[in-house]
Amino acid sequence: MKNRLLWPLLALVALLLLNLAVTPSFFALRMQDGHLYGGLVDVLKNGAPTLLIALGMTLVIATRGIDLSVGAVAAIAGAVTCVHIGTSGSAATAFAGMALALVLCAVLGLWNGFLVAGLGIQPIIATLVLMTAGRGVAMLVTEGQIVTVNNTAYRQVGAGFVVLPVSILIALLVLGLVAFATRRTALGMLIEAVGVNPEASRLAGVRSRTIIWTVYVFAAVCAGIAGLMISSNVSAADANNAGLWIEMDAILAVVIGGTSLAGGRYSLTGTLIGALIIQTLTTTVYTIGVAPEVTLVFKAIVVIAVCLVQAPKARAALSFRKVAVPS
Amino acid sequence: MLKKITTVASVVLLSALTACGSGGGAETGSTGGTITMGFAQVGAESGWRTANTKSIQDEAKAAGIELKFSDAQQKQENQIKAIRSYIQQKVSVIAFSPVVETGWDTVLLEAKRANIPVILTDRSIDSDDTSLYKTFLGSDFVEEGRKAGDWLVANTSGPTNVVELQGTTGAAPAIDRKKGFEEKIASKPDIKVVASQTGDFTRSGGKQVMEAFLKSQPKIDVVYAHNDDMGLGAIEAIKAAGKVPGKDIRIITVDAVKDGMQALANGEINFIVECNPLLGKQLMELAKKVVAGEQVPERVVTEEGTFTQEQAKTVLPQRQY
Numbered sequence: 001m002k003n004r005l006l007w008p009l010l011a012l013v014a015l016l017l018l019n020l021a022v023t024p025s026f027f028a029l030r031m032q033d034g035h036l037y038g039g040l041v042d043v044l045k046n047g048a049p050t051l052l053i054a055l056g057m058t059l060v061i062a063t064r065g066i067d068l069s070v071g072a073v074a075a076i077a078g079a080v081t082c083v084h085i086g087t088s089g090s091a092a093t094a095f096a097g098m099a100l101a102l103v104l105c106a107v108l109g110l111w112n113g114f115l116v117a118g119l120g121i122q123p124i125i126a127t128l129v130l131m132t133a134g135r136g137v138a139m140l141v142t143e144g145q146i147v148t149v150n151n152t153a154y155r156q157v158g159a160g161f162v163v164l165p166v167s168i169l170i171a172l173l174v175l176g177l178v179a180f181a182t183r184r185t186a187l188g189m190l191i192e193a194v195g196v197n198p199e200a201s202r203l204a205g206v207r208s209r210t211i212i213w214t215v216y217v218f219a220a221v222c223a224g225i226a227g228l229m230i231s232s233n234v235s236a237a238d239a240n241n242a243g244l245w246i247e248m249d250a251i252l253a254v255v256i257g258g259t260s261l262a263g264g265r266y267s268l269t270g271t272l273i274g275a276l277i278i279q280t281l282t283t284t285v286y287t288i289g290v291a292p293e294v295t296l297v298f299k300a301i302v303v304i305a306v307c308l309v310q311a312p313k314a315r316a317a318l319s320f321r322k323v324a325v326p327s
Numbered sequence: 328m329l330k331k332i333t334t335v336a337s338v339v340l341l342s343a344l345t346a347c348g349s350g351g352g353a354e355t356g357s358t359g360g361t362i363t364m365g366f367a368q369v370g371a372e373s374g375w376r377t378a379n380t381k382s383i384q385d386e387a388k389a390a391g392i393e394l395k396f397s398d399a400q401q402k403q404e405n406q407i408k409a410i411r412s413y414i415q416q417k418v419s420v421i422a423f424s425p426v427v428e429t430g431w432d433t434v435l436l437e438a439k440r441a442n443i444p445v446i447l448t449d450r451s452i453d454s455d456d457t458s459l460y461k462t463f464l465g466s467d468f469v470e471e472g473r474k475a476g477d478w479l480v481a482n483t484s485g486p487t488n489v490v491e492l493q494g495t496t497g498a499a500p501a502i503d504r505k506k507g508f509e510e511k512i513a514s515k516p517d518i519k520v521v522a523s524q525t526g527d528f529t530r531s532g533g534k535q536v537m538e539a540f541l542k543s544q545p546k547i548d549v550v551y552a553h554n555d556d557m558g559l560g561a562i563e564a565i566k567a568a569g570k571v572p573g574k575d576i577r578i579i580t581v582d583a584v585k586d587g588m589q590a591l592a593n594g595e596i597n598f599i600v601e602c603n604p605l606l607g608k609q610l611m612e613l614a615k616k617v618v619a620g621e622q623v624p625e626r627v628v629t630e631e632g633t634f635t636q637e638q639a640k641t642v643l644p645q646r647q648y
Contacts (some may be wrong), residue, residue, distance in 0.1 A: 023543045032569045039542040047537055048405040144365075144371030146556070148586050159563065180332075232559055234530040240370065240401070241529045285524070286539030292496040 004258045007309045008273045011256075015280045015302070035161030039283065045233075047279030048167035049074070049226035051321040053246055054253035055171075055178055056219030058271045061254050062220040063212050064263025065116060065123035070223035070250060072134025073108050074243030077224035078231025079138040081154070082147040091153035098157070102224045107135070109220025113213035128185045131247070138239035147237045158232030167229045174222065179268050191215065195263030232257060249278050256306055277306065354502045362618050363393040365413030367423035369450075370401045373528070373556065374584045377398060377646030379424075379604035380450065386607030392614060407434045412636055420614045422446040424465075428453040428499055435459040448610055450497050450499050457625065461617045464627045466602050468500045470505020474600045474633050475551060475579045480515050482598075487548045490540045491523035492533050494553040500602075501525070504553045504581055521547070526557040533560025541568045552580045555587025555599065562595050569634055573597055583634055585646055590641035599639070603631040604648060 019026040019039065029038040053070045060067045084097030107131060115126035160166040182188030190211055193201040198208045226246070231237045255261065256277055258268025283304055284290075290298050309315045364387060371377055380396075387394035395418060399405035403426045413421050414437055418628070421443055425431060431452045438445050439459060447463040479489070489512070494501030500565045512518040522540050525531035533552060540547060541564060550565075552558035558580035565572040572578055572595045580587055583601040590596045618624050634642070 026542065032567075037410075037568065039539070042535075042538045042542070046538075122562075139371065144377055146374055146586075159567070230531060234534055234563060236530055236533075236559075238529060240373075241527070241531070282535070283539055286536050287543045289522055289524070289543075291522075292493060295496070295525070 001009035002130050004310070005267065005270055005273065007021075007315075008258065008270065008277060008306060009188065010255050011306045011309070012273055012277050012280060014275065015284055016257060017263040018266060019280075019284055028289065035163055035165075039237060039287065041165060043276065043279050043283050044168040046283070047275055048165065048171040049229045049243070050246060050249050050253060050278055051168075051171045051275035052174060052222045052226040052229075053219075053243075054257075054271045054275045055268070056215075056266060057221030057247075058121070058257075058259055058266050059178070059182070060213040060219045061259055061261060062191050062195045062266035064198070066127065066216070066251065066261070067112060067216060067219045067223075068124065068127040068247050069108070069112060069130035069134055069244035070219060071246045072131050072138065073105050073220050073223040074227030074230060074246060074285050075138040075237075075239050076108070076134055077105050077227030078237040078242050079141040079147070079239050080104055080185065081228060082149050082237035083141055085149045085151050085194040087150070089151050091151075091178070091195075094151050094154040095309050098154070098228055101228065102221060105220045105227075106217055106225030113216035115208040115261055117212040118214060134181060135239065138237075138242075142237055142239045144239070149237075151235070153236055154232050156232070158229040159235075167233070170225065170229070174225070174270070175268065175272060175309060182268075192264050193267075194294065229321035230240075250275075252303065253278050256303075256310075258310065335646060355541060361391065362395055362420065362614060363395065363416075363418045364614055365395045365410070365416070365421045367397050367399055367406045367409040367413070367420040367421070369406075369424045369426050370398055372555075374586070374648055375554075375582055375602070375604050377586075379512060379606070381648075382605040382607035383422075383448075383610060386605070386611045387578055390611035390615070392611055399426060401426055403430060410434050410438065414438055414443060418443060418601070419618045420444050420446065420531075422448055422610060422614065424449040425452050426450075427497070432456065432459065435529075443557075445621055446610065446613055446617065448606060449604075462613055462623045462625055462627055464606055464613055465629060466631060467628050468503030468602075469507040469510075470628075470629075471500075471581050471600045471602055472504040472509075473511050474507075475504070475581060475598070476508040476511025477597045478600075478633070479518060480511055480550075481551060483518065483549070485517060487518045488521045488544065488546050489518060489549045489551055490537075490544060491520050492526040492536055492550065492552040492557040493523060494525065494528045494557075496525045498528075500581075501528075513639060520551075526552070526560065528554050528556060530556045530560040530563075533557030534564045535560075537561040537564035541565070547576055550578045550579065552553070555580045555582040555584050555590075555596075559586055559590060583646075585648060588634065588643050588646055589637050590634055591634060592643050594636055597636065599634045601631040601633060603629045611645050 026039045029036055030140050043243055079095040080101040085093055112127050115121045116123050136220055137305045156166050158167050190206050193206055194211045202208045230242050253274035257267055257274035259266040281299055285295050368380055397409035406426055408534055421438055432454055435445055447460050449465040451463050521544055524536045526536045533625040550561050552561060558578050562572040565576050570576055577597045579598045580596055581600045583599045587599055591599050613623055
């Protein structure tokens with residue numbers, strides 16, 4: 001497992017070094033109004049939503065599932081909170097709005113879980129329903145408008161700082177909780193068991209359905225928190241664009257991190273590195289000034305390279321060369 | 328008592344208004360049957376677009392034109408489907424704002440064969456065959472870019488570093504607003520665009536790109552954002568960097584939606600070039616002419632202006648969007 005994480009880690013370091021080469025001040029950190037300010041801080045702050053969603057996605061993928069609805073769920077969370085806050089500036093309203101949004105997200109997760117575990121629909125189809133319909137719900141909530149709010153308490157979630165950005169602190173807290181819950185208890189093993197063979201696990205006494213149900217609810221709640229960050233970062237809910245395609249970024253982060261889409265084994269550290277690679281990639285594009293017309297090609301090349309070096313055949317070829325060169 | 332009077336007054340006012348409306352309807356009726364218009368909207372992606380939709384719906388009602396409206400949710404295939412269904416329903420005229428510039432020839436040829444005139448609104452298409460549509464009503468995006476460039480040239484001295492937040496890559500407004508701006512600042516070699524990236528016309532996009540620019544560019548004097556939303560995102564990023572938007576870094580945007588105008592009035596944006604969504608009235612006039620078989624110019628530009636901070640303060644209370 002350690003070896004498998006080596007390549008994504010090297011890719012991340014290479015990307016960061018590329019930034020350093022182009023912009024020598026990239027690693028520069030300074031205190032600004034009582035918080036850290038610098039390129040690396042941006043990577044952490046903007047990468048937090050992707051990391052959170054990727055965490056939820058990791059567990060879903062570990063059960064051999066996939067959740068395409070996370071982007072729409074994120075949009076709903078932002079929309080519900082901003083509409084609830086309205087013109088109010090009070091912290092209580094902000095918290096009530098966020099709580100309301102997260103409860104709603106949990107319900108949406110229950111819906112996904114019901115379709116997958118209850119009705120036995122293929123996860124990709126089941127969550128496609130909410131991916132399409134969810135954005136419509138978000139539009140309905142905001143009436144198709146960008147809802148702007150002015151609430152200091154709400155701003156903290158996505159744009160606030162406690163030395164480090166609040167958003168990354170939340171994401172790391174969730175990462176810690178998940179790591180504890182799945183690696184220090186039997187839960188992780190049960191999830192992997194369900195991913196390897198749901199039927200066999202059920203016969204062995206594992207409550208497969210409950211486990212599947214739980215991971216979808218968890219993924220939806222993660223998506224909800226990420227949606228709050230995205231919307232809070234700009235103090236506005238944009239039902240159309242908030243969390244658009246973030247499900248793809250999240251799946252990519254999980255895959256780069258070495259978790260197999262076939263279910264079973266998963267790596268939380270891998271997901272963390274994967275999410276950081278994706279955000280660093282975006283930041284790199286802006287920093288080194290890749291022309292917008294070729295941005296997607298640039299990203300594609302990096303992703304292909306990262307995936308290739310992880311492929312067993314490519315790695316075999318690389319290690320062969322390492323041996324071959326000195327002789 | 329006062330409540331009663333106002334109720335009565337509003338009832339009287341309302342009936343007067345509806346009377347006006349029906350009067351207008353009768354007028355078009357006399358010029359030969361009711362006109363039905365099929366309108367395929369891009370979506371409801373911004374406050375600008377919503378104002379655009381509302382203007383078209385309201386003015387259609389006022390002009391007595393029966394409107395069939397569809398929302399494509401930013402997808403070309405939805406728009407093509409909507410246009411095909413309008414052709415089948417045999418509407419008198421089709422109007423639409425193309426999501427993208429290319430790929431319209433087939434469906435517009437179908438409309439042409441069915442003898443249904445087509446009016447483009449807001450965005451143009453890229454086709455060699457100009458007979459596919461009667462006219463294009465919309466803003467001149469290049470001109471908007473020029474207005475932004477003109478203001479900067481007139482209001483700056485000494486070396487000026489500009490960062491540009493582009494719209495969605497490949498979208499007509501992004502290409503043209505960039506072109507017009509560059510055209511004008513070319514006259515002053517002191518003004519340099521030091522970085523230019525797409526922020527996808529969204530606030531989070533604008534904020535993220537601006538955050539990166541603030542770290543990678545040693546000196547930024549001016550932000551030129553292709554729409555208000557990206558400008559608003561940039562304001563957030565500039566504030567987080569401990570600088571004052573509008574003073575330390577000046578901001579020019581295009582659109583003039585409410586949130587943008589508010590920021591302009593607050594002094595956080597310095598100059599906004601208007602991109603007017605209220606083209607409903609002009610569209611209905613054109614539609615009547617086209618259906619009646621009258622000649623219309625191939626290009627009709629919507630009426631729009633520019634706003635400085637002082638102007639924003641005076642017009643803000645009456646803005647509709």
